[in-house]
Amino acid sequence: MIDALDRDLLQIMAKRMALVSEVAAYKRQHGLRIRDAAREREVLRDRQERATELGLPAEEIESIFRLLLRSSRDHQAALRTEVPVDAEPRTVAIVGGHGRIGRVMARLFGDLGHRILTVDTDTALSAAEAAAVADVVIVSVPIDVTAAVIQAVGPHVRPESLLMDVTSLKEAPVQAMLASTSASVVGTHPMFGPSVHTLQGQRVVLCRARGDAWGDWVAQSFAARGLVVTESTASQHDRAMSVVQVLTHFQTQVQGLTLSRLGVPLAETMPFTSPAYLLELYVAARHFAQDPALYGAIEMGNPRTAEITAAFGASVQEVAEVLARGDQAAFARLFADVRTFFGDFTAEALEQSSFLIDRIVERN
Numbered sequence: 235m236i237d238a239l240d241r242d243l244l245q246i247m248a249k250r251m252a253l254v255s256e257v258a259a260y261k262r263q264h265g266l267r268i269r270d271a272a273r274e275r276e277v278l279r280d281r282q283e284r285a286t287e288l289g290l291p292a293e294e295i296e297s298i299f300r301l302l303l304r305s306s307r308d309h310q311a312a313l314r315t316e317v318p319v320d321a322e323p324r325t326v327a328i329v330g331g332h333g334r335i336g337r338v339m340a341r342l343f344g345d346l347g348h349r350i351l352t353v354d355t356d357t358a359l360s361a362a363e364a365a366a367v368a369d370v371v372i373v374s375v376p377i378d379v380t381a382a383v384i385q386a387v388g389p390h391v392r393p394e395s396l397l398m399d400v401t402s403l404k405e406a407p408v409q410a411m412l413a414s415t416s417a418s419v420v421g422t423h424p425m426f427g428p429s430v431h432t433l434q435g436q437r438v439v440l441c442r443a444r445g446d447a448w449g450d451w452v453a454q455s456f457a458a459r460g461l462v463v464t465e466s467t468a469s470q471h472d473r474a475m476s477v478v479q480v481l482t483h484f485q486t487q488v489q490g491l492t493l494s495r496l497g498v499p500l501a502e503t504m505p506f507t508s509p510a511y512l513l514e515l516y517v518a519a520r521h522f523a524q525d526p527a528l529y530g531a532i533e534m535g536n537p538r539t540a541e542i543t544a545a546f547g548a549s550v551q552e553v554a555e556v557l558a559r560g561d562q563a564a565f566a567r568l569f570a571d572v573r574t575f576f577g578d579f580t581a582e583a584l585e586q587s588s589f590l591i592d593r594i595v596e597r598n
Contacts, residue, residue, distance in 0.1 A: 316458035327368035334428035388414025418445025
């Protein structure tokens with residue numbers, strides 16, 4: 235009986251998605267955005283109230299409907315809901331198109347109806363040949379060769395076209411693009427990895443450098459596929475990334491290195507793990523499963539890396555000295571200082587981390 239009911243639920247979900255397709259067609263015809271935050275809040279509030287009336291756990295039902303709403307947005311994006319009906323298809327060349335982020339870019343712009351030219355070390359089509367005929371040229375190669383590839387490709391990009399990159403640093407690539415071509419230039423940084431399950435709600439940074447029309451086109455294209463666009467200058471981006479990437483990756487590397495050298499086997503700690511410790515382990519293990527060349531280039535290439543690592547070292551030393559002294563008053567002062575820094579974000583952090591911990595407990 236439960237299996238039969240589950241099959242009925244799937245049929246209902248399929249009918250719901252069919253209605254979403256109709257909504258998507260209406261939105262595209264009338265130039266409406268995919269996401270309506272007010273409508274989503276209304277839906278979630280109503281479903282929670284109905285769940286409570288039925289004796290169902292309101293928070294769990296909310297989680298289910300959040301997933302349904304995300305799936306609906308993703309479906310609408312795949313139907314090109316935010317792409318204007320009269321939008322002109324473009325030819326998009328992706329240099330490094332067989333790389334993981336290159337494939338994401340190919341799928342993203344392909345879903346929007348554009349013709350994709352893939353260029354890589356194993357393709358017959360060369361970067362120069364593709365750049366000469368493309369409306370948009372995207373450089374998606376490792377950071378340490380990005381400038382060289384830009385310098386080689388830039389002169390072949392037509393003046394009326396666009397040259398853009400997707401690397402994790404922005405000042406150096408943007409300067410290289412401006413110097414190598416007279417075409418429009420936009421620097422971008424997708425703030426997500428290639429293994430994400432959906433592009434909906436993922437963040438991408440956009441740095442306009444030359445050509446407002448193409449800058450608008452890139453912003454609209456990303457938004458149409460469900461991405462959240464953050465506009466910034468190249469220097470502002472790299473300053474923020476010194477914290478978002480360099481500090482975060484550095485502390486994860488130090489934690490992982492420390493764990494590996496303590497002499498306590500990981501398996502020995504697992505029966506005693508708390509959800510928070512397990513979450514930290516997942517982040518650390520995920521980090522070290524990635525390509526060290528990528529992380530090394532990100533951290534070594536940022537102009538503020540020395541400042542960040544020095545500040546981290548000073549903080550480690552300060553806390554270690556407080557612990558060594560057994561100085562509870564000093565410990566409390568440090569605690570209060572950091573709590574003040576986080577301010578109102580603390581409430582959100584408690585809510586969101588509790589949600590993540592609940593999901594981890596469910597899967598274990």
